[in-house]
Amino acid sequence: MAKFIPLLHFGIKTRHHFMQHELELAILPERIADQTHILQKGAALLKIAPARIKGLKIRKRSIDARGKQAVFRVRVIFYIDEQPIPEILPLEYANVADDPPAIIVGAGPAGLFAALRCLEKKIRPIIIERGKRVQERRRDLAVLNRQGIVNPDSNYCFGEGGAGTYSDGKLYTRSNKRGDVQRVLQLLVAHGATDDILVDARPHIGTNKLPHIIQAIRHTILNHGGEIHFDSRVVDIVEQFGHVKGVKLASGEHINAEHVILATGHSARDIFEIFHRRRWLVEPKPFALGVRIEHPQQIIDQAQYHCNVRSEHLPPAYYSLVEQVDGRGVFSFCMCPGGIIAPCATDKGEIVVNGWSPSKRNNPYANSGTVVQVNLEDVPHAVRYPFALLDFQHEVEERAYVVGGGKLVAPAQRMVDFVEGRLSNTLPVNSYKPGTHSALLSEVLPPFVHDALRKALPLFGKKMKGYYTNEAILVGVESRTSSPVRIPRDKMTLQHPQIKGLYPCGEGAGYAGGIVSAAIDGMNCADAIKD
Known part of the structure; x- marks a missing residue:
């Protein structure tokens, strides 16, 4: 049985199993790819000669941006006086052509x-x-x-x-x-x-x-x-x-x-x-409904990494936000750093948006679904009619299409304009390729969704510096967060x-x-x- 033995210095924990030790380390972004640096840091903490470490394996890696300097938190297994055994996942399937x-x-x-x-x-x-x-x-x-x-x-x-x-x-x-x-x-x-x-x-x-x-x-x-x-x-x-x-x-x-x-x-x-x-x-099932919100990625980087310019050794920053408004959950969903807003309609006459990122996440925008929980009691007859929430979802998507003007052009509004109830005179350049049309999203979203978003966005801005800005655009609608039917x-x-x-x-x-x-x-x- 592996045992966890706390090291007194630096609050590090280590797992000792035969000649393997697991350490949790803080690594500066510019050194995260430097295995020699990680090996030497591990040797110093273990108080052994670096030559005794025959290999290392990173088990988990995450970014910790809570302090002034963002660092990678890594859990590393160090192999002492023994060679690491590579993990191999065999894909040895039998031929099933004649099976049931x-x-x-x-x-x-x-x-x-x-x-x-x-x-x-x-x-x-x-x-x-x-x-x-x-x-x-x-x-x-x-x-x-x-x-x-x-x-x-x-x-x-x-x-x-x-x-x-x-x-x-x-x-x-x-x-x-x-x-x-x-x-x-x-x-x-x-x-x-x-x-x-x-x-x-x-x-x-x-x-x-x-x-x-x-x-x-x-x-x-x-x-x-x-x-x-x-x-x-x-x-x-x-x-x-x-x-x-x-x-x-x-x-x-x-x-x-x-x-x-x-x-x-x-x-x-x-x-x-x-x-x-x-x-x-x-049966009907609760789902979430809202908009896709896009910021310049630089705003998110500055807020999350506490810097003017993101280090080339750090990935574009991510965020996750949640707020309770009048007893109703409002939350970010499917956040895409360095991403693009995509049209995800599955039939004519409807607008549905989602987001995606390439592997390098190197687009200049950050987008996230920002949605409000829709419960059975929010929609008439949902308890008795299993497709009530499905029909409700579809009606919102059809309204978005009409307000956008057709051809998958999406209705959109700047963030502060949305909260203050103003039609945006202009819209910022954004990643949604079919195009955006300035509109009052109150004409698209159900009142309880619209009101919850209006109250939540300034609160999100208090949690994350720079988030609440008219440089951000709200694009409607984010409606396929999950199935409204089970x-x-x-x-x-x-x-x-x-x-x-x-x-x-x-x-x-x-x-x-x-x-x-x-x-x-x-x-x-x-x-x-x-x-």
Whole structure:
């Protein structure tokens, strides 16, 4: 059993296990890549000759900007008088071409990681994806950004890799109790992600790198006997005597299986309609609604790092803000340092915005969803009608489209103007490519959301210097924070209470909130399949 032995000097803690010691160190940004410096610092604290340290491994890394000088906090294992043993994650899957099948609807993180776990369990995954391969999605996204034309089956939400592929690849999660977070990260590394994601406190891949990783996962699934059907939309779920038997596609084709994992993401509204038509249980679920707020990245850097100019050795600064306003939560969400605001509508006549960052996070803007909790009691008939919050969400998105003027031009307002109720005479240059139109966001947002944001933003400004400024722009609307509908499932079997063999999964069913948590839920649903 490893023992933690406190070192008296510097309050450092060390783990002693045979000839390994773990230290928590503070490293200046300019020295974080200098392994010799870290080794020497560790040797001095351990009071041993540097030559006795045969290797080191950084386990965790985060930025501490609470003091005047930002530093990296790192947890490092030092190997004393022994060589480090490299960690290898074998990807040795058997071929499952002749094994029993399971259908997986959706090729987002929940679906892809469910498929990988199926390979481990000797189950043949058959993925049904309404959208296109990850590379082919780029052309539809280009049309979306330049011309404001939405392909309802291929956009930022639908297609191989799901919503996360072209909206950032942030891997931060609080889902440790739901499953093996490290296993998800290791699988991403095995498919091409850098091993930085294994140690960073807020791991991030980047939209420019994720498509290659998704493609590698696809090859693993196909090379081991799995199937993936693109451009194939599920229009019905086939059941007999309360047990799932397969799915029907828009082409008329039936695919049969005794197990169906439903991993469709938070925007597949047509799946909810299937449940409604068949009188299967669905229920409303609270979600959050608001705007995307963008600042010049320099403002955020100055506030968080207490400097005029950010050091080249520090990444663009991140923030997380939360406030209670009249008993209602207002919080930042999906913050993108060095990022871009993206149009994420899935159908014509609606505005939905989200944010993403490339791997280097080197754009001049920082954006974050800033949203207000929407509860069942906020929407009439939500307790009795399961789609009340879904309809409410859609109405706000349609109003945003009308107020913006069409072609995905988004209604927008400067921050101080928004709080003081003024129409902005001009809008700052920003990253939203389809364009922004100066408007009163009170014409778009429900009154309780608008009022909560107006009260919260000056309070955020008191917490973070420079945040409350008219250099910041509010772009509407951030509405797809999570699904406003939950498909219920049994806590033990993870199956729908009415339909055996049907596993509601991931964000679309209301059981995840990001890439990692969705991936974990996908693996859990695959684990729940019994032969």
